[in-house]
Each structure stands twice: as C-alpha cells, then as structure tokens.
Amino acid sequence: MTAQPIQIPEGFRMDAQGRLVHQDMIKPIDQERDRLVQHLVDRASELSGELADFKAVAFGDIEAFIELSAEQYGAKVGGKKGNVTLFSFDGRYKIVRAVNESIAFDERLQAARGLIDECLRDWTEGARPEVVTLVNDAFRTDTKGEIRTARVLALRRLQIGDERWQRAMQAIGEACQVVGSKSYIRVYERVGDTHQYQPISLDIAAV
Structure with a gap:
C-alpha cells in the first residue's frame, strides 16, 4: 500500500524530526541555509541527469561507430563486450570504452x-x-x-x-564465474606535444 503524502498547512514547514514549524518561527539563517542546500541539490540533480544522458549517448554512438567500421570490412561485431579506444584525427583526444568484469569462484x-x-x-x-x-x-x-x-x-x-x-x-x-560487469566511458586530452594523456574528469571530487 502506497503511503499518502503528508499535507503541510500553508505557512508551515516540516523539520528533520517531522514536526510542523510556522515559517515565522524559523530563524533567517536557517532559511538561508535551506535555500542554499535546495539550490545546490537541484543543480546537482540536473548535472547527474546530464551525465546519465551523456553516458547513454556516448555508449550508443561508440557502438554505432564500431558497427560502421566493421561494415567497411564486411566483419560482424560480436556483442557489446570489450574495451575500445578511439582517437581524434589529430591525436589530441582519446575516448576509452572500458568494460570491467566482476569474477567470483x-x-x-x-x-x-x-x-x-x-x-x-x-x-x-x-x-x-x-x-x-x-x-x-x-x-x-x-x-x-x-x-x-x-x-x-x-x-x-x-x-x-x-x-x-x-x-x-x-x-x-x-x-x-563472471558475476557481473560495469561499463565506463573515459575521456582524455593529450598533454602538450607529449605522448601522455590526462583524463578530462567527470568526477566532481576530481575537478
């Protein structure tokens, strides 16, 4: 049975303990903190959705390119498993599709x-x-x-x-026994004129 949403009377807010508090009783600093958190959470949710969309599009586009490349030679691509590295024409960028399998005995x-x-x-x-x-x-x-x-x-x-x-x-x-697998997209940019590449981070902790 689905729980019914709690109806909060106009002019009230519910605190972390589930108590109804009138807005006039909430300190200005607490209201500002709440606005800041809500704003950042909303933006984070948007970015998370954009990353999910990027991952789906990237995997689809890479798979389509692999099939296109195989067609040039009349080859058949056996499934979606496997690591693939794609380079830009000038070699400045590379994209890696990595599939990591989890193994158990x-x-x-x-x-x-x-x-x-x-x-x-x-x-x-x-x-x-x-x-x-x-x-x-x-x-x-x-x-x-x-x-x-x-x-x-x-x-x-x-x-x-x-x-x-x-x-x-x-x-x-x-x-x-292969008990699962996870797929990743990693994007790299070449460091100057060297043969080394550094990742373009998609991890908020690494930016």
Whole structure:
C-alpha cells in the first residue's frame, strides 16, 4: 500500500524530526541555509541527469561507430563486450570504452585448495618458500571476507609440473564465474606535444 503524502498547512514547514514549524518561527539563517542546500541539490540533480544522458549517448554512438567500421570490412561485431579506444584525427583526444568484469569462484575452488595443500605437504622439505607464501597469500581473504581473485589466478602462472598442481590449476580456471560487469566511458586530452594523456574528469571530487 502506497503511503499518502503528508499535507503541510500553508505557512508551515516540516523539520528533520517531522514536526510542523510556522515559517515565522524559523530563524533567517536557517532559511538561508535551506535555500542554499535546495539550490545546490537541484543543480546537482540536473548535472547527474546530464551525465546519465551523456553516458547513454556516448555508449550508443561508440557502438554505432564500431558497427560502421566493421561494415567497411564486411566483419560482424560480436556483442557489446570489450574495451575500445578511439582517437581524434589529430591525436589530441582519446575516448576509452572500458568494460570491467566482476569474477567470483564457485565450490570448485575448495577442490583446488585441497590439491594444492596436498602438494605443499609433500613438498615440505624441498618446497620453495616463495611458493608457499604465494599460495597462503592467495587464499587469504580481504577485509570483507572475500577471496582476492587476482592473486588466486596469479597461481596459474607458476610453472609447476606436479600432476596434482596441474589439476588444481584446471579447477581454478573452471571455478571462475563472471558475476557481473560495469561499463565506463573515459575521456582524455593529450598533454602538450607529449605522448601522455590526462583524463578530462567527470568526477566532481576530481575537478
């Protein structure tokens, strides 16, 4: 059931505790503060809407350009996934469409950990200390109690021939699940005549 809006009598304002206060009882400084906050919030809401519109238009225009470019070569573009960098003709500006995927592990990670522990127990005498440290650090959880995926995946780069280790690395690969993705638009301008680019910030905290 939708709550009915509270009817505020003319000449009254509701304070933060939900009490009705007559406007004549509100101090001038409190009224000025309220006007300032309301003005800035209204402007912030407008800018937020403009940024949302810009993001939607930018993603649409970039996707349309990619399809146009592919048509020039008779190629088919497979979906919207993937990072793309576009440069202006003079190289002064570049726009990056970035897609960041969130990865999590399913129950097969525990099987991988069991196989790795077997290896470490058998290698106790000759195991390289750095390998033990890497393994223990990879499976240590972060402050939120979550496994740090990048460090677990880094174990797959170790060249270890033990058949159990190989099966563990296969289990890690199969345990990887993409659970979500976020897309970003980043705009850059070249710094003078250098090959470096600095971002044109769309973040209010960075302006």
